[in-house]
Amino acid sequence: MAQIQLNVKGMDCGHCKTAVTNALEELDGVTSANVSVENGTADAEYDDSKVTFDQMKEAIEDQGYDVVA
Numbered sequence: 001m002a003q004i005q006l007n008v009k010g011m012d013c014g015h016c017k018t019a020v021t022n023a024l025e026e027l028d029g030v031t032s033a034n035v036s037v038e039n040g041t042a043d044a045e046y047d048d049s050k051v052t053f054d055q056m057k058e059a060i061e062d063q064g065y066d067v068v069a
């Protein structure tokens with residue numbers, strides 16, 4: 001399993017945390033996601049043979065948030 005920390009902009013409440021967590025965990029290959037609104041981060045554990053950074057980024061952006069490097 002691989003791990004990644006994504007910097008997510010635009011989160012400011014519990015709904016934001018739930019939306020980003022669900023977006024990541026619904027992807028095939030993501031086994032867990034831990035989102036921190038306070039830090040503006042989303043930590044994910046995933047199988048890099050099943051899911052890519054770009055797929056995770058797109059899933060989060062589809063919820064209305066920005067992923068920055």
